[in-house]
Amino acid sequence: MERNLKVALVGNPNTGKSTIFNALTGLNQKVGNFPGITVDKKTGISKLPNGKTVDVIDLPGTYSLYPKSADESIVFEVLSDKTNSSFPDLVVIVADATNLKRNLLLYTQIADLKIPVIIALNMMDQAEKSNIEINVDAFSKKLNVPVVPLSARKGQGINKLKEAISHSTLLALQLPTINVxxxxxxxxxxxxxxxxxxxxxxxxxxxxxxxxxxxxxxxxxxxxxxxxxxxxxxxxxxxxxETIERYNFINEILADTVKYKSVALEENISNKIDHVLTHKIWGFVIFFAIMMFVFNAIFSWAEYPMELIENLFAWIGEVGHEKLPEGLFTSLLLDGIVAGLGGIVVFIPQIAILFAFIAILEDTGYMSRVTFMMDRLMRKVGLNGKSVVPMIGGLACAVPSIMAARNIESWKDRMITIMVTPLISCSARLPVYTLLISLVVPDEKVFGFLSMQALVLMALYLIGFIAAFLIAWVMKVIIKAKDRGYFVMEMPVYRMPRWNNVLLTMYDKSKTFVLQAGKVIIAISIILWVMATFAPGDRFEKIDEKYATELANADDEAKEHIEVLISTEKLENSYIGLLGHAIEPVIRPLGYDWKIGIGLITSFAAREAFVGTMATIYSVDGGEEDTSTIRERMAASINPNTGMPVYTLATGVSLMLFYAFAMQCMSTVAIVQRETKSWKWPLIQIGYMTLMAYVCGLIAYQLLK
Structure with a gap:
């Protein structure tokens, strides 16, 4: 079987490389790691006009082959080692047409490696608006390489790029740039x-x-x-x-092929907008207003689809119990796996909305401004400005964000960033927050238009950032180091978001969330079901004997009540009930019962497992006749000791704060150990975060009960 040609996409950051990758590959993408290193490897398959397909590899963005981070070092590693599984037959160098002088430095380096190249001259529409005139034919002849003009955001030129790839001779025909x-x-x-x-x-x-x-x-x-x-x-x-000689070569090429007529109008507009959006006061006010809108949308826009999903899973459970024969397999399937998955799938609309807004903010160029503004705060607590990127990324997931801290040259700044990033509320916490908020916070409007639930959600995210800054300030004093870091970043001009990219991000992130969380939830749901269905010794038999006489003499209404009592008592005497009651004395001061305790334990596999755990436990507890949704069952649950609802405002706030601070994610622990090459730092992290979670949860419950 003939293997597909390998095409590598290489370019500076912010040149539209990811947009071109998405346009070439569509949904035929996957993300893994480069062999031997935990750096993301994005690959995809692209179909060419001649009917053939090629494997496309999106290499990390870099300004030159001289690396400043682990991500950037991958580029030369791949391009210089022919035995590497990612070594390309052809390199497509993505260059920003509005900033060719800077972009061509990377081209000259790759050209001198004598790998066949094509230049994708992106953002041609922006160059035209900026009154930059590029003679593409002359440019191509000067370098002796194919040059394809593109406007990837508008989808223009992608087919021409595919044609250029299909017609490539796979011979390095480019002229030498310098005498190496x-x-x-x-x-x-x-x-x-x-x-x-x-x-x-x-x-x-x-x-x-x-x-x-x-x-x-x-x-x-x-x-x-x-x-x-x-x-x-x-x-x-x-x-x-070498760099001086390369820029001499670049200046000669550009002098004959590019004309700059005037300062870019778009750049001037961006600068004027920045005077407001990055203002030291109004910039933060606008940022908080945008975040408030996002959190409001997460609740209001997702309400209807979430209700549909909840009702769908309730219907599946009801029909399943009616149609399938009674027995252990039916109970495992419906009360274990389906109930656990339903507890996660219901949050897909909120996850999709969150990532849609993140994609829009990144695409427009606003997220870069947020990073710039946050840099001011970072330096006050002793962090490097580059810490902003991992911490903002922590809103999605702490694992890749901690890996992104490799870009921080200062060891001290890097360690502090790694230690505080898990305090930023990630997407895995969102299902827990929204479930608890829907149980204990009334769905009322503030000022007539702001949702009280959205305000609480935003407060939880802010609490994470404030806690991260405070801990960073403490660690700045504790951790001693002399090296200092610096922060340099490029501000892209403001642009309209690419809606195809936004939709692709929503789909990709939602799919990743369901698949990754789904594996954990299914495994935990099966374990929980087994632990909830069986008990040591003859405990279940004794419970049946205890109620046998009452059940035989009861009418239909009384029977239903007795069966609920039997189900509840069996659950408490099952393996999972015994485990829950064993840890209950430790968590009772926080207002938690043994069921919540089980959720806290399973959350160490993944935070979102709390939702699946509650779904499974309350599904087993509810019995086959209970067709209400999980949220309805949780809202109706009563504390037998107090006669009050389990999920009061005090318990809900305590639990939300516990999840805001607790280090409940094995993947994060593993990546911290791998990045620090020591168990010392993850153990310190688990210790201080668990202590913060317990103390804050305790104070909140005792004050509000």
């Missing part, structure tokens, strides 16, 4: 000979990066170090010389 051998001739020659490296520029880059290249053995890396010392190689001086 002049930089360190003797060293390059020896590295080529001893390491059997064909390309001169690859040999030079190995001299610069040999300590971090995973495909080089320790022995070969040590040999390169010896050769560097032998020839007096100075990496920074060599890099500076």
């Amino acid at each position: 051998a002049d930089i360190a001739p003797a060293l390059i020659a020896e590295i080529q000979q001893e390491l059997n490296v064909e390309n001169q520029y690859a040999a030079l880059q190995i001299a610069h990066q040999h300590e971090h290249l995973k495909y080089l053995s320790q022995e070969k890396s040590d040999r390169v170090e010896e050769l560097e010392q032998k020839h007096g190689f100075h990496s920074q001086k060599a890099q500076a010389k």
